[in-house]
Amino acid sequence: MFSQSEENYLKAIYHLSAISDKGISTNSIAEKLETKASSVTDMIKKLSEKKVVVYKKYHGVHLTEEGSKIAANVIRKHRLWEVFLVDKLNFSWDEVHDVAEQLEHIKSPKLINQIDALLGFPTHDPHGDPIPDKDGNLKTIDKSLLSTLSKNEKGICVGVDDSSSEFLQFLDRKGITLGKQIKVLEREDFDDSFSILIDDKKLSISKKIANNLYIKKT
Amino acid sequence: MFSQSEENYLKAIYHLSAISDKGISTNSIAEKLETKASSVTDMIKKLSEKKVVVYKKYHGVHLTEEGSKIAANVIRKHRLWEVFLVDKLNFSWDEVHDVAEQLEHIKSPKLINQIDALLGFPTHDPHGDPIPDKDGNLKTIDKSLLSTLSKNEKGICVGVDDSSSEFLQFLDRKGITLGKQIKVLEREDFDDSFSILIDDKKLSISKKIANNLYIKKT
DNA sequence: ACCTATTTTTAGACAAGTCTAAAAATTATT
DNA sequence: AATAATTTTTAGACTTGTCTAAAAATAGGT
Ligand SMILES: [Mn+2]
Ligand SMILES: [Mn+2]
Ligand SMILES: [Mn+2]
Ligand SMILES: [Mn+2]
Numbered sequence: 001m002f003s004q005s006e007e008n009y010l011k012a013i014y015h016l017s018a019i020s021d022k023g024i025s026t027n028s029i030a031e032k033l034e035t036k037a038s039s040v041t042d043m044i045k046k047l048s049e050k051k052v053v054v055y056k057k058y059h060g061v062h063l064t065e066e067g068s069k070i071a072a073n074v075i076r077k078h079r080l081w082e083v084f085l086v087d088k089l090n091f092s093w094d095e096v097h098d099v100a101e102q103l104e105h106i107k108s109p110k111l112i113n114q115i116d117a118l119l120g121f122p123t124h125d126p127h128g129d130p131i132p133d134k135d136g137n138l139k140t141i142d143k144s145l146l147s148t149l150s151k152n153e154k155g156i157c158v159g160v161d162d163s164s165s166e167f168l169q170f171l172d173r174k175g176i177t178l179g180k181q182i183k184v185l186e187r188e189d190f191d192d193s194f195s196i197l198i199d200d201k202k203l204s205i206s207k208k209i210a211n212n213l214y215i216k217k218t
Numbered sequence: 219m220f221s222q223s224e225e226n227y228l229k230a231i232y233h234l235s236a237i238s239d240k241g242i243s244t245n246s247i248a249e250k251l252e253t254k255a256s257s258v259t260d261m262i263k264k265l266s267e268k269k270v271v272v273y274k275k276y277h278g279v280h281l282t283e284e285g286s287k288i289a290a291n292v293i294r295k296h297r298l299w300e301v302f303l304v305d306k307l308n309f310s311w312d313e314v315h316d317v318a319e320q321l322e323h324i325k326s327p328k329l330i331n332q333i334d335a336l337l338g339f340p341t342h343d344p345h346g347d348p349i350p351d352k353d354g355n356l357k358t359i360d361k362s363l364l365s366t367l368s369k370n371e372k373g374i375c376v377g378v379d380d381s382s383s384e385f386l387q388f389l390d391r392k393g394i395t396l397g398k399q400i401k402v403l404e405r406e407d408f409d410d411s412f413s414i415l416i417d418d419k420k421l422s423i424s425k426k427i428a429n430n431l432y433i434k435k436t
Numbered sequence: 437a438c439c440t441a442t443t444t445t446t447a448g449a450c451a452a453g454t455c456t457a458a459a460a461a462t463t464a465t466t
Numbered sequence: 467a468a469t470a471a472t473t474t475t476t477a478g479a480c481t482t483g484t485c486t487a488a489a490a491a492t493a494g495g496t
Contacts, residue, residue: 005483026444039484040446046482058444058491089332099326108317114307223453244474257454260473264452276461276474 002052004105007074007087008033009043010052011104013063015070023060036091052216072136077112078104078133079125084115093126094168128159128178128214144217145212146182146194154183169214174201182215220268222323225292226251226259226271231281232289241278288353295330296322297350299344302333304344312386345386346377346396346432360385362435364400364412365428372401374435380430389431393417400433 002010011079016024026044030037048055052067052137063071074079081103085091090100097158106112113134116122123139124130132138162166176198185202186195192207205213220228231248234242244262248255252397266273271283277428281289299321303309309317324330334340341357348421351355361376373397378385389395394416403420410425423431 003482035483036485037444038446038486043314085329089329091328091332099324099329102324106317106320108320110309110313111303111307111317114309118307120232128443159248169488221452245472253453254455255474256456257477260453 001107002050002070004093005043006047007070007105009040009047009070009072010067011078013061014068014075014166017063017191022062023056023062025060027077032175033127044096057118063182069136072132072138074104076132076134077106079129080101080112080115080122081117082125082127083119083122086115087119091198092168092172096126097163097165107116124159126178127159142216145211146184146196146213146215147192147207149217152156153217154181155215155217157182157213158216161212161214171213175201181218184189186210219325220270220288223261224265224268225288227258227265228285229252229292229296231271231279232286232293235281235356236256241274241280243278244273246247255308263308263368268389269283287354290350292322294352294354297347298330298333298340299338300345301340306415310386310390312390313357315381315383327407337364342370342377344396360434361432364402364414364423364431364433365410365425367402367433367435369405371404371435372399373435375431377432377433378430379432386432388427392421393419394421394431407434
């Protein structure tokens with residue numbers, strides 16, 4: 001069995017692995033978990049003992065097959081709970097993360113399978129992130145950051161890169177929610193801002209926003 | 219904020235207080251939590267520092283107003299989650315306890331209030347135990363152990379004293395579930411067993427069972 | 437290749453929660 | 467009231483997970 005803390009480390013390493021595919025550095029884990037590098041080194045040794053990560057001193061870690069499965073399962077639980085909170089309990093997408101961070105550690109296979117069924121076996125969480133299946137496999141859909149679209153390209157909002165409540169509430173205020181159709185009217189080379197069309201309304205989108213919103217081109 | 223462990227101690231003391239109303243002994247807490255008396259003494263000191271129990275060395279503890287509220291709230295969460303598991307996720311009444319034991323420690327007022335609403339503000343858990351309201355008040359219904367009924371008395375099954383899955387599964391096999399009408403046909407003085415009528419069928423009930431099943435007389 | 441800046445690991449400490457074994461206090465028995 | 471049995475507390479130790487400060491290794495720049 002793995003402790004809450006161990007699960008959080010595995011999850012962090014899993015997420016970091018999606019970007020770099022090299023050994024995951026001690027510092028990057030520390031930053032993600034808001035802890036100190038020395039704590040990370042300690043924990044990594046323990047996880048290495050348990051055969052869920054491979055550790056080469058001074059050269060970072062990567063997950064073993066088993067470690068990867070455990071991490072994917074925690075992420076599966078996290079995202080299913082997020083869907084539950086939004087679909088069944090009227091939470092908004094910017095309120096779910098902290099609660100899911102707790103719920104993801106509940107140990108009961110039946111519980112999460114029943115939640116999965118109750119929700120109709122959803123494939124994505126409220127932020128557009130894919131939900132791993134029971135074996136830990138997850139299919140990534142084809143999506144692009146808004147910032148990579150060119151003038152006149154169209155698409156549907158399918159996800160966010162930053163799930164902070166500040167960003168999500170900002171999107172809410174602008175009327176941007178997942179599923180909405182958008183079209184790029186203009187790219188401003190000057191400040192990398194965008195002019196887009198959404199709900200038949202023209203909207204100005206800063207560089208920062210464009211770098212955190214995923215679009216599925218149509 | 220209170221840790222998972224602290225919450226479990228408060229809950230144990232709360233439950234023990236329902237029976238004795240004298241100072242709760244170190245040993246009884248240790249037994250309930252399956253830990254050692256020395257560990258209990260340590261924890262009690264900490265809880266006393268935090269003003270949630272009153273502690274007199276060698277003479278046991280009792281909850282303060284605040285401690286009682288915290289305990290009632292944990293119990294409220296435990297029982298609401300149990301109802302959720304049975305009503306919404308097809309758990310049977312003998313499967314819910316261990317999962318609820320984990321879920322009761324999730325910290326999110328909104329979460330539990332929404333669960334409460336989703337369930338239609340239930341007043342009792344699947345074992346017939348009352349659910350405390352938001353202020354920690356709980357109304358006890360008038361119920362008697364089957365073992366206290368006399369010949370020809372009638373009533374409805376409203377609760378169990380022992381919630382172990384062994385006992386609950388035993389009741390299931392006998393066809394005894396909450397809400398069912400029963401009538402005492404005979405009391406055997408020899409072994410304190412009972413002969414009862416349930417679903418128009420005659421059933422023999424041992425002393426042990428009669429001591430763990432609550433009836434609301436009608 | 438050498439020096440410097442950065443990253444990572446080690447060493448030692450601490451808080452929370454638990455345990456065993458021994459001492460102290462309470463309660464029960466004669 | 468004295469002694470025996472039981473309960474409770476203390477003392478010291480251990481585990482998990484964390485931290486700070488110092489040492490060691492790596493990576494970068496000239
Ligand atoms: Mn978490
Ligand atoms: Mn999410
Ligand atoms: Mn219960
Ligand atoms: Mn419980």
